[in-house]
Amino acid sequence: MNASLGAGRYAPSPSGDFHLGNLRTALLAWAFARADGKRFLLRVEDLDRVRRGAEQRQLDDLTAIGLDWDGPVLRQSERLPHYRQAIDRLTEAGLTYECFCTRREIQQATSAPHGPMGAYPGTCRTLTSSQRAEFRAQGRRAALRLRARRTQFEIVDELHGDYLGQVDDVVLRRGDGIPAYNLAVVVDDAAQGVDQVVRGDDLLASTPRQAYLATLLDLPIPRYAHVPLVLNATGARLAKRDGAVTLADQRELGITPTQVVTALAHSLGVRAQTSAQFLERFDRARLPREPWVLGTNGLLQHDRCP
Ligand code: GLU
Numbered sequence: 001m002n003a004s005l006g007a008g009r010y011a012p013s014p015s016g017d018f019h020l021g022n023l024r025t026a027l028l029a030w031a032f033a034r035a036d037g038k039r040f041l042l043r044v045e046d047l048d049r050v051r052r053g054a055e056q057r058q059l060d061d062l063t064a065i066g067l068d069w070d071g072p073v074l075r076q077s078e079r080l081p082h083y084r085q086a087i088d089r090l091t092e093a094g095l096t097y098e099c100f101c102t103r104r105e106i107q108q109a110t111s112a113p114h115g116p117m118g119a120y121p122g123t124c125r126t127l128t129s130s131q132r133a134e135f136r137a138q139g140r141r142a143a144l145r146l147r148a149r150r151t152q153f154e155i156v157d158e159l160h161g162d163y164l165g166q167v168d169d170v171v172l173r174r175g176d177g178i179p180a181y182n183l184a185v186v187v188d189d190a191a192q193g194v195d196q197v198v199r200g201d202d203l204l205a206s207t208p209r210q211a212y213l214a215t216l217l218d219l220p221i222p223r224y225a226h227v228p229l230v231l232n233a234t235g236a237r238l239a240k241r242d243g244a245v246t247l248a249d250q251r252e253l254g255i256t257p258t259q260v261v262t263a264l265a266h267s268l269g270v271r272a273q274t275s276a277q278f279l280e281r282f283d284r285a286r287l288p289r290e291p292w293v294l295g296t297n298g299l300l301q302h303d304r305c306p
Helices: 020-035 054-064 080-092 103-110 129-137 181-191 201-216 247-252 257-267 275-281
Strands: 007-010 039-044 096-099 143-146 152-157 161-166 171-173 194-200 223-227
Touching: 007 020, 020 039, 020 054, 020 194, 020 223, 020 257, 020 275, 039 054, 054 247, 080 096, 080 143, 080 171, 080 181, 152 201, 152 223, 161 201, 171 181, 181 194, 181 201, 194 201, 201 223, 247 257, 257 275
Parallel strands: 007 039, 007 194, 194 223
Antiparallel strands: 096 143, 143 171, 152 161
């Protein structure tokens, strides 16, 4: 490991126990970083949806599957002044505006037949100060949005290649005053020296927004690798309700963390019994590009390596 070689990271939200999909992504993020001689950092994204005790259980699970990390764990809740600074900088550059739209109004606007799907259409971009005052008088609280100067941005992804995606007036600070994920992640990756982001491919579509934000803040854009998710038997993203999907559930079935690692490695086309073996043997160019679809009854009985 060499600090000048940069860092990778895993950035879980402490909203509950990890399921096998989270553990599989963590294993990959760790293996990518370690294979490149990078530091591997952990960041707890606790601005939202925190469940008591979840952070410690998540860290324990990572240790149980043989992952290690460098330095103290960073918590976003301890970094609010840094997000504020970044938001102020964008505001001073004329790149923000207040948005009073309700969730419902946004939903209606973003599903309108014109305009890119899901992109905020800029309803509040041109509000006058008296219109803003009127909204405030109605008791509406303003979110702060980016005044984006483009509608697309291209990023490079190790698995997906060049990816051109939508950029819109992303929320920087929510109506309740909490900095938004897309802003915090950009500020934190840069502050932590993260130059390699390995995460689930459900986040690929948000990545052009984040990379664009980084350029506006004069921050470097990391290298990305968006890895396939784990799906349940119906093809939906794995969730707690899908049965025995956590390490604790698996333990109750008599399946050890080592066996879980073996199954995760197997799902990635690698024969390995430990994370260390996985690291030695995996080849990022040959990782599956398709999601791993689990069986119906809590899976590992089916998917365990022979
Ligand atoms: N905290 C996010 C999640 O748990 C991940 C964010 C990221 O890796 O950038 O889904």
